[in-house]
Amino acid sequence: MPVVLDxxxxxxxxxxxxxxxxxxxxxxxxxxxxxxxAFVGIRTxxxxxxxxxxxxxxxxxxxxxxxxxxxxxxxxxxLMRHAVGPQPVIRRTxxxxxxxxxxxxxxxxxxxTGRTIRAALDALIDFGRPKAIQLIVLVDRGHRELPIKADxxxxxxxxxxxxxxxxxxxxxxxxxxxxxxxx
Amino acid sequence: MKRLLKxxxxxxxxxxRDGVFDLLVDGDRIARVGRDLHVDGAVAVVEIPSGxxxxxxxxxxxxxxxxxxxxxxxxxxxxxxxxxxxGFTAVACMPNTSPVNDNAGVTEYILKKAxxxxxxxxxxxxxxxxxxxxxxxxxxxxxxxxxCVAITDDGRPxxxxxxxxxxxxxxxxxxxxxxEHCEEQTLKGDGVAHExxxxxxxxxxxxxxxxxxxxxxxxxxxxxxxxxxxxxAHMSARQTLDAVRWGKSRGARVTCEVTPHxxxxxxxxxxxxxxxxTNVKMxxxxxxxxxxxxxxxxxxxxxxxxxxxxxxxHHYDEKRVEFDHxxxxxxxxxxxxxxxxxxxxxxxxxxVSRLVELLSVNPARILQVTGxxxxxxxxxxxxxxxxxxxxxxxxxxxxxxxxxxxxxxxTLRGGVAATIVGGRAVYVNEAVGLQV
Amino acid sequence: xxxDLLGIGDLTRDEIYLILDTAEAMREIGQRPxxxxxxxxxxxxxxxxxxxxxxxxxxFEIAEKRLSADTLNxxxxxxxxxxGETLADTAMNIEAMAPDVxxxxxxxxxxxxxxxxxxxxxxxxxGDGMHEHPTQALLDAFTIREHKKRIDGLNVTIVGDLxxxxxxxxxxxxxxxxxxxxxxxxxxxxxxxxxxxxGVRVSTxxxxxxxxxxxxxxxxxxxxRMHGAFFPSVREYFNxxxxxxxxxxxxxxxxxxxxxxxxxxxxxxxxEVADGxxxxxxxxxxxxxxxxxxxxxxxxxxxxxx
Numbered sequence: 001m002p003v004v005l006d007x008x009x010x011x012x013x014x015x016x017x018x019x020x021x022x023x024x025x026x027x028x029x030x031x032x033x034x035x036x037x038a039f040v041g042i043r044t045x046x047x048x049x050x051x052x053x054x055x056x057x058x059x060x061x062x063x064x065x066x067x068x069x070x071x072x073x074x075x076x077x078x079l080m081r082h083a084v085g086p087q088p089v090i091r092r093t094x095x096x097x098x099x100x101x102x103x104x105x106x107x108x109x110x111x112x113t114g115r116t117i118r119a120a121l122d123a124l125i126d127f128g129r130p131k132a133i134q135l136i137v138l139v140d141r142g143h144r145e146l147p148i149k150a151d152x153x154x155x156x157x158x159x160x161x162x163x164x165x166x167x168x169x170x171x172x173x174x175x176x177x178x179x180x181x182x183x
Numbered sequence: 184m185k186r187l188l189k190x191x192x193x194x195x196x197x198x199x200r201d202g203v204f205d206l207l208v209d210g211d212r213i214a215r216v217g218r219d220l221h222v223d224g225a226v227a228v229v230e231i232p233s234g235x236x237x238x239x240x241x242x243x244x245x246x247x248x249x250x251x252x253x254x255x256x257x258x259x260x261x262x263x264x265x266x267x268x269x270g271f272t273a274v275a276c277m278p279n280t281s282p283v284n285d286n287a288g289v290t291e292y293i294l295k296k297a298x299x300x301x302x303x304x305x306x307x308x309x310x311x312x313x314x315x316x317x318x319x320x321x322x323x324x325x326x327x328x329x330x331c332v333a334i335t336d337d338g339r340p341x342x343x344x345x346x347x348x349x350x351x352x353x354x355x356x357x358x359x360x361x362x363e364h365c366e367e368q369t370l371k372g373d374g375v376a377h378e379x380x381x382x383x384x385x386x387x388x389x390x391x392x393x394x395x396x397x398x399x400x401x402x403x404x405x406x407x408x409x410x411x412x413x414x415x416a417h418m419s420a421r422q423t424l425d426a427v428r429w430g431k432s433r434g435a436r437v438t439c440e441v442t443p444h445x446x447x448x449x450x451x452x453x454x455x456x457x458x459x460x461t462n463v464k465m466x467x468x469x470x471x472x473x474x475x476x477x478x479x480x481x482x483x484x485x486x487x488x489x490x491x492x493x494x495x496x497h498h499y500d501e502k503r504v505e506f507d508h509x510x511x512x513x514x515x516x517x518x519x520x521x522x523x524x525x526x527x528x529x530x531x532x533x534x535v536s537r538l539v540e541l542l543s544v545n546p547a548r549i550l551q552v553t554g555x556x557x558x559x560x561x562x563x564x565x566x567x568x569x570x571x572x573x574x575x576x577x578x579x580x581x582x583x584x585x586x587x588x589x590x591x592x593x594t595l596r597g598g599v600a601a602t603i604v605g606g607r608a609v610y611v612n613e614a615v616g617l618q619v
Numbered sequence: 620x621x622x623d624l625l626g627i628g629d630l631t632r633d634e635i636y637l638i639l640d641t642a643e644a645m646r647e648i649g650q651r652p653x654x655x656x657x658x659x660x661x662x663x664x665x666x667x668x669x670x671x672x673x674x675x676x677x678x679f680e681i682a683e684k685r686l687s688a689d690t691l692n693x694x695x696x697x698x699x700x701x702x703g704e705t706l707a708d709t710a711m712n713i714e715a716m717a718p719d720v721x722x723x724x725x726x727x728x729x730x731x732x733x734x735x736x737x738x739x740x741x742x743x744x745x746g747d748g749m750h751e752h753p754t755q756a757l758l759d760a761f762t763i764r765e766h767k768k769r770i771d772g773l774n775v776t777i778v779g780d781l782x783x784x785x786x787x788x789x790x791x792x793x794x795x796x797x798x799x800x801x802x803x804x805x806x807x808x809x810x811x812x813x814x815x816x817x818g819v820r821v822s823t824x825x826x827x828x829x830x831x832x833x834x835x836x837x838x839x840x841x842x843x844r845m846h847g848a849f850f851p852s853v854r855e856y857f858n859x860x861x862x863x864x865x866x867x868x869x870x871x872x873x874x875x876x877x878x879x880x881x882x883x884x885x886x887x888x889x890x891e892v893a894d895g896x897x898x899x900x901x902x903x904x905x906x907x908x909x910x911x912x913x914x915x916x917x918x919x920x921x922x923x924x925x
Binding site: 122 | 637640641643644645647648651652653655656657658686916
């Protein structure tokens, strides 16, 4: 199972993305749109990534960017199509701020078919009317089934359909790495 | 026309026989019984394979034929067809028809239908009270003359002690027993199942065993008072059995019957295999294991006099409702013999001889009808049974019009080979293939 | 999970916890500005109520609508029953319109079992006769867990008409499954035979039964029971079994008082207790929606393949 990103590379990648976010949202002469930024991490692994990005930005320029967690299970388009088996477990959604007028940075670990992001967009619209939504992913593995594109990508990883991409994060798995596994 | 039933195991406790004997039928009578009979003249010889049992015709003394008035459930024709398929040469039918059998007209109608069907003999049981309303005595003398062999208000108890006393005295004049559905009605209330853990857990209103025994005690005391004969129908509770034993020990003229479902099933059936199965709802209800075991003990030790099915057919639609609303009762004619062999004889509870007493000798004696015996000169009512026949109960192929049985799909050991009434073979089981 | 929810008796410990945990997540939806998720969009849920009920039916309806299901309410008047249409016929007629879920409340124990045998739709028991009311027990457990953080080891006392109560049976099954210590209390005339076999203590003295209780659950008493000679009068019932502040004081200081509703103030519970600081009765009502959303979500998935 080859590790394609190790802990060091992940750290550097997230730092790079944090800088990119700041670049795109600081206007000369003032804080600009940064004050309207907010992270929403998609459960499960999008959440620690979002928190790390928020913390990185805080380190760089002292800005506190609010962070929320979104569970998209109830918005999935494949919920009622499981032939057998129990429903997926739902976890709590916690967005402790209004998203109206905010520039939402949606964060997920792997971008694949794009259906998770579609579900997340539907969910966010039910919470309010953001000014804009941008997408940050740690890994883009291709094979989109919907017209979804990430605005910030940690690493492009071309894969075949028979492979699976496993992201591990210390907050959840006890280690940081990204592995590709063959079926 | 003479017919020789040759070489079968004859079980005839009334005449002290249990062994290999030949039996000669001439016309509608039993002509001779003996070993290695030689017969002159034209005679059809039927070799009885070993393993079968030849016994006096079985008599089911508690059957609901539903005619007149409820022909959608059963008729005399379909009921007697079910009876002979079940090995019974005679049935006694209950009066809770519409109209109630409380007068000669209804009795004669039933007998006419029985004659037309020409299968099992039918002994009508008349009502104790007019309309079974529990107020005035029915015209019992007239009923007797028309052909009734006993009286009952079955479906209910005789309403008051005073009326039961009069019934015992009056019916006693004609030598008729009073058959009693023992139930203290205020204790029964609107109960639908045995009052016990299972009914509690399932949220069903319960009927305690004492609802039955209290009434049995009343009736036994009255039988003692009057010298009349009371027969406890469909006994289910161990307390009732104790009451019957007490009554007999005091010399009261009390007899009792138990249905096969009460010595086979318990109230566990309420929850499994089918929860709230209305084919498990009857009155008296299935009780707990201690009651079921008490019935088996009574059958073994002689305290129980007869086995009767309380065959209570109900239409499919009537049973396909909420448990509370379903009518009480299950069929029984076509499952009785198999259940008796499987759960009594093969289980080692009783001998075949005792079984014949319970299903033939004693019912005949209690109802004072001919039967229960293979004596020379007796009517040729003969049941040929197959104690080792593998039987799978199939409600769909039963001859009864109704299908309300909890035994559908059961595999049992024991069945019927043939049924002969008045010398005629009215039923032959193709699975056994006896050429009778 | 299985096709239907007919009773707590059919649920495992894990399934109970799954429902409670899912209800937690569902609760959050009720706090959003748009209280809706598309999860059951295009699914049809029929609320078939043979007994009148405002509280339970409204709760189910709100739950169904929050999950974007199409809801149909059928209140069967006594007259339809008298006209002779059987439950079986009603069920088959409804089934012909292919609902995904039928929520049934009925006066006969076991009615849901009959419906489940006839219909392919999922069946949720909203109360059948004296048998079970599983979603009530689940929302009660949810409420208890909210306040006490756990269920196992708690002293729970249930007081009232034990014999006729479906809420009792469901709660006893659930609480004993999750390890609570349950004491049931009521007049001897209203104690179901064999109830101890469900693993509960039985008492006919409420003052003793509530001692050191963590949870006191009151059951509704029907005044018509006087006619069955179950107890002589409501006055005597209140004196002997009514929940008063004095009795509540014998429980633990952080006791919670519960009632499935609707309450008979002054018969089984005094107003001071019902409206007092220990009462969580209104929370139970609110939690009913979350719990029913969880049940609908968990049942209405998994489709024709199984």
